[in-house]
Amino acid sequence: MLVSLDAYLEVRRQAVDASLARVLAHSPAPPVIIEAMRYSLLGGGKRLRPLLALAACEATRQMFGPDAWAPAMPAACAVEMIHTYSLIHDDLPAMDDDAMRRGRATSHVVFGEGMAILAGDALQAEAFATLARASDEMTPDLAVRVVRALRVIADAAGPVGMAGGQAIDLAHDPSHRPVPAQTSAPQEVSRPMLDADGLTDMHARKTGALIRAAVASGAILGGADASTLAHLDTYASAIGLAFQIVDDILDVEGASVELGKTAGKDAASGKPTYVGFYGVDGARQRAADCLVRAGDALAAAAVDGRYLQPLATWVVERRA
Numbered sequence: 001m002l003v004s005l006d007a008y009l010e011v012r013r014q015a016v017d018a019s020l021a022r023v024l025a026h027s028p029a030p031p032v033i034i035e036a037m038r039y040s041l042l043g044g045g046k047r048l049r050p051l052l053a054l055a056a057c058e059a060t061r062q063m064f065g066p067d068a069w070a071p072a073m074p075a076a077c078a079v080e081m082i083h084t085y086s087l088i089h090d091d092l093p094a095m096d097d098d099a100m101r102r103g104r105a106t107s108h109v110v111f112g113e114g115m116a117i118l119a120g121d122a123l124q125a126e127a128f129a130t131l132a133r134a135s136d137e138m139t140p141d142l143a144v145r146v147v148r149a150l151r152v153i154a155d156a157a158g159p160v161g162m163a164g165g166q167a168i169d170l171a172h173d174p175s176h177r178p179v180p181a182q183t184s185a186p187q188e189v190s191r192p193m194l195d196a197d198g199l200t201d202m203h204a205r206k207t208g209a210l211i212r213a214a215v216a217s218g219a220i221l222g223g224a225d226a227s228t229l230a231h232l233d234t235y236a237s238a239i240g241l242a243f244q245i246v247d248d249i250l251d252v253e254g255a256s257v258e259l260g261k262t263a264g265k266d267a268a269s270g271k272p273t274y275v276g277f278y279g280v281d282g283a284r285q286r287a288a289d290c291l292v293r294a295g296d297a298l299a300a301a302a303v304d305g306r307y308l309q310p311l312a313t314w315v316v317e318r319r320a
Contacts, residue, residue, distance in 0.1 A: 056219040093113065245287040291312055294309075
């Protein structure tokens with residue numbers, strides 16, 4: 001039965017949150033680090049990446065209902081833990097230096113920089129452990145798919161994906177001034193600005209790679225064949241780009257209370273953005289073009305995209 005997108009998202013978000021809470025509740029880790037992990041992981045958020053993983057699994061299985069997404073839940077939890085770890089580290093003074101995330105104080109403000117770094121490290125490791133442990137209770141065929149999903153997510157999180165994109169961002173950030181160990185004075189470094197193609201490449205890694213991995217891992221665990229995976233990857237690439245374009249628009253037009261993070265930081269720091277290159281209207285048009293590409297890719301994939309297509313629309317039309 002087809003339910004509204006809002007109802008679908010609410011049920012799936014609750015399932016994701018419950019699964020994430022169980023992972024931490026059953027951990028034998030020291031409470032001091034679990035507290036910091038819980039603060040960021042269970043402190044709200046859109047849950048876009050795990051929702052995409054679950055929806056991709058359901059679409060490829062051509063099944064919808066309480067258990068249709070079950071094979072993909074470990075992957076959904078894994079990508080959300082990796083996403084949360086990246087936010088913790090991104091907010092650190094050595095990176096974007098932000099004091100607000102998801103509508104409240106960032107991890108390092110609450111727990112200190114050292115504990116925030118450890119919480120992020122722990123969430124990244126736990127992501128892979130959670131997915132790997134799930135294979136113990138699966139059939140041999142599904143366990144093989146878990147290994148494939150692990151590789152996809154690891155590639156997306158590592159130097160060719162998210163970490164590499166963050167490195168490009170940091171290397172071209174005009175506000176970032178590294179301090180050599182031998183002196184307390186900031187080092188003056190020439191930082192050429194990214195052009196439009198460089199900006200797209202950076203965000204394809206920093207933002208897009210994990211979104212693509214969420215869709216791919218869910219589809220793999222749903223049993224997608226190579227052709228379906230290729231079309232779904234095109235879909236995910238399109239919405240990954242759209243997500244960042246809309247983020248840039250909201251950074252200009254949104255308010256911090258609505259966004260749950262500090263608005264206007266990119267412009268204030270002189271970072272290149274899609275709005276900076278194309279203007280607000282031009283950026284909106286590019287986001288709309290992404291939505292068309294995502295729809296075309298879903299049609300070519302020949303899967304039941306009853307929730308994947310509305311999720312793409314939500315990415316483009318969101319206001320926070």
